[in-house]
Amino acid sequence: MRLVFAGTPDPAVASLQALLDAPQHDVVAVVTRPDAPSGRGRKVSRSPVGALADAAGIPVLTPARPREPEFLDALRELAPDCCPVVAYGALIPRVALDVPAHGWVNLHFSLLPAWRGAAPVQAALRAGDEVTGATTFQIEEGLDTGPTYGVVTEAVGPDDTTGALLGRLAVSGAALLLATMNGISDGSLRAVPQPTDGVSQAPKVTPADTQVDWSAPAAAVDRLVRAATPEPGAWTTFRGERLGLGPVRLTSGDDLPVLKPGELHVEKRRVLAGTATGPVQLGEVRPVGKRAMPAPDWARGVRIDAGELLG
Template structure:
């Protein structure tokens, strides 16, 4: 089939690569978000998908919004059979949805109807799910509500961060997306409506959501640290400044610490929670690079019984 691929961030690149390598399909163009400020200099930079497409000499469409008439006209000229989508980042209006003969097919990183929305992987980790996956579905005007073509499953490991899990899902999902395109082309695959039961939503995680509540149980603190890694990053306050928690781990053997109370040893740093302690492994002080928590504690000279978020 002739395809126009829509995607923006790095997580979409494995799917684009898989489609480029598929002999049965031709990626005629990509649709991605416009260049955006990036890095410390805040210079305009192309999206990872745009960079990959440029390497392959593929036409790149960067509409300010997919409702733009010029974009829709160019899409009609290309006349794609289908438009596979991975993390494009903009809602598609009905006129655009109607252009490809087989519609727009999204690769979503959850087992739909669970975790519809912008942050399915983060919410799966935050909720303590043991199993997740990826789904391909035909895009409709509702939020991730269209009929499903196929799924792959992925175990959530006890130490997984959202970044770890998303990396694995991006690779497994790339294969699923190619298989979905194959099945649509030869007529062997038909989308099935999502069940009405089991719907959950995964809105974008805000910086406020990523703040640690030290009165919560250690299990919850661990999930917030892992679920918010690498972005937006779990955080707390120390002496009035933000301290990002890059890596932490439950430490059930350590007790007698009040919520938020810090105990710094030569090689370890523990903090009390609403249950047992957690060990801080890597932290990032405000304005500095990530460092080992023990090095941070020595540098700031944590006082006895001093607390985080106070």
């Protein structure tokens, strides 16, 4: 099939590469978000998907909005049979959805209808899901509501962060998306409506959502921090300043100190913070304007007094 691929961040790269490597399909163009500042120097650069397309010599379209007349004209001229989508980052309007004969097919990183929305992996981790996965579905005007083609499942490990879990799903999802394109092409695959039960929402996660509440149970603190890693990052405050947090470690044992929520306890090789159900061990921390460092190194530098609190 003639394909126009739409995607933007790193998790979409494996899918684009899989389609580029498939001799039965022809990726005639890529749609990605406009070049944007990134990194410490805020240098304007291509998205990861756009960079791969450039390296492969494929035309790249970067509309500010996919309803722009110039983009729609270009899409019609390309005459794709189908438009596979992975984390593109913009809603596709009806006028664009109607261009390809087989529509736009999205690879979504959840087991739909669970976790519809922009942040399904973060939502699954924060909820404590033991199994998640990826789903291919036909895009319609509703948010992730279209009929589905196929799924892959993935076990969630106790130490998984969003970055680690999404990295695995990107690879398994790429194989699913290729299989879906193959099935649509040869007519062996038909989309089926999503179940009406089990719907949940996963809106975009902002820094305001990732401040740690130390009065929550230890397991909830652990899940929140892992879900926010690497982006947008979990955080708390210490002495009135923001303190970034890497993944924490749950603790157990009869020798643990009894700490109030957020109360710090410093030992030679670990720093504990109190929660509603028992302390967690801090991992890396990132003070304002500094690089991340192990919590014991940070604690030695700031000289924490007995009874000092986070948050």
